[in-house]
Amino acid sequence: MLSSKFIHAFTRQIYHTNLITSATFNVIKKHNSTHTKNDLVLVDVNDKTGFSIVTLNRPPVNSLNLELLSAFSSVLDDLHKNNSRGMILTSSSSTVFSAGLDINELYKPDMDRVRKFWTSLQDCWIKLYGSSFPTAAAINGHAPAGGCLFAMCCEYRVMLPKYTIGLNETQLGIVAPTWFMATMKNTIPLRQAELALTLGKMFKTDDALKLGLIDEIAENKEDAIHKCEIFLKKYQKIPQTARALTKQSYRKNDIMELENNREADLQLFFLAISDPRVQSSLGKYVAFLKLKSRMKPILEAVKFLKGIFKSKKKKN
Numbered sequence: 533m534l535s536s537k538f539i540h541a542f543t544r545q546i547y548h549t550n551l552i553t554s555a556t557f558n559v560i561k562k563h564n565s566t567h568t569k570n571d572l573v574l575v576d577v578n579d580k581t582g583f584s585i586v587t588l589n590r591p592p593v594n595s596l597n598l599e600l601l602s603a604f605s606s607v608l609d610d611l612h613k614n615n616s617r618g619m620i621l622t623s624s625s626s627t628v629f630s631a632g633l634d635i636n637e638l639y640k641p642d643m644d645r646v647r648k649f650w651t652s653l654q655d656c657w658i659k660l661y662g663s664s665f666p667t668a669a670a671i672n673g674h675a676p677a678g679g680c681l682f683a684m685c686c687e688y689r690v691m692l693p694k695y696t697i698g699l700n701e702t703q704l705g706i707v708a709p710t711w712f713m714a715t716m717k718n719t720i721p722l723r724q725a726e727l728a729l730t731l732g733k734m735f736k737t738d739d740a741l742k743l744g745l746i747d748e749i750a751e752n753k754e755d756a757i758h759k760c761e762i763f764l765k766k767y768q769k770i771p772q773t774a775r776a777l778t779k780q781s782y783r784k785n786d787i788m789e790l791e792n793n794r795e796a797d798l799q800l801f802f803l804a805i806s807d808p809r810v811q812s813s814l815g816k817y818v819a820f821l822k823l824k825s826r827m828k829p830i831l832e833a834v835k836f837l838k839g840i841f842k843s844k845k846k847k848n
């Protein structure tokens with residue numbers, strides 16, 4: 533009953549988007565690139581392929597706060613309305629795809645704001661994981677937690693060498709929501725997902741490839757985007773509605789589970805972040821990140837001096 537209702541709703545939605553004239557799409561095409569409020573998310577449409585490159589742009593680490601999530605959510609709406617031919621998700625940072633949820637939204641939160649924040653995160657996940665258009669992620673930097681979640685929502689992942697990706701929540705003393713877990717279960721083998729989730733494991737690029745958490749390794753960002761385009765082009769020969777319905781049917785149980793329990797999920801989140809032990813873990817983590825960031829120049833100086841000593845030793 534539920535599933536036929538769901539399929540029916542999605543079919544209507546997809547037919548509806550197919551019927552949208554290319555006029556709206558042309559508006560984007562003509563301008564070629566659109567930016568959201570504050571430029572937190574940049575959208576560039578490739579005239580030749582029709583693919584949109586969506587760039588998360590919140591320096592320094594693309595941590596997902598309410599404003600970034602709201603901007604991303606409305607970009608996903610636009611792509612859907614404009615019957616996008618495909619989306620490539622990437623980052624404007626040279627070392628970080630996304631640092632995941634902004635810890636400042638979780639630590640000592642303002643309850644009004646955190647409600648909007650969590651609802652926005654739910655929106656983004658539902659729209660991205662269940663998108664009618666095909667998606668690929670060009671992971672050009674580290675992708676912990678929420679960063680890994682968004683990458684896993686895409687149907688294909690290309691990552692640059694020597695970065696890390698994973699759902700590391702347990703390491704922070706928090707539990708990944710069930711829909712985070714479901715997304716990982718849809719990406720890598722079940723037993724590996726359980727181990728990765730309970731350990732809060734971050735995988736280096738090579739290991740992520742072996743595990744199937746990513747699909748390819750690229751030399752640099754341009755190469756990653758190119759590889760994503762090759763993937764998206766494969767769908768050009770497949771009838772659009774059949775492709776979209778297959779993807780959505782495949783993911784529908786996970787999506788319906790959240791759709792039907794959004795308020796309960798929000799209450800569970802409130803309960804978790806109101807726990808003093810969770811707040812204490814988050815507080816320590818915020819302090820650790822700040823300390824690490826401040827120590828960076830010292831660590832870099834030590835590395836530099838070590839390099840000099842090493843080369844002097846070699847000469848002698």
Ligand SMILES: CCCCC/C=C\C/C=C\C/C=C/C(=O)SCCNC(=O)CCNC(=O)[C@H](O)C(C)(C)COP(=O)(O)OP(=O)(O)OC[C@H]1O[C@@H](n2cnc3c(N)ncnc32)[C@H](O)[C@@H]1OP(=O)(O)O
Pocket residue numbers: 592593595627628630631632633634635636674676677678679700701704706707708709710800801804805821822823824825826828
């Ligand atoms: C059943 C119960 C269900 C309810 C569950 C309840 C709660 C759980 C809810 C959700 C799950 C959580 C999901 C998440 O996404 S939590 C976020 C996890 N993210 C991380 O652990 C990443 C932390 N960051 C890093 O590891 C590194 O920063 C980096 C991404 C590898 C980049 O390293 P780099 O060396 O390039 O940068 P810096 O470390 O120097 O950082 C620069 C600057 O950014 C600040 N920062 C980093 N990450 C975050 C972040 N996630 N949020 C906010 N701010 C961040 C860092 O502090 C520095 O700031 P500064 O001002 O000091 O320069």
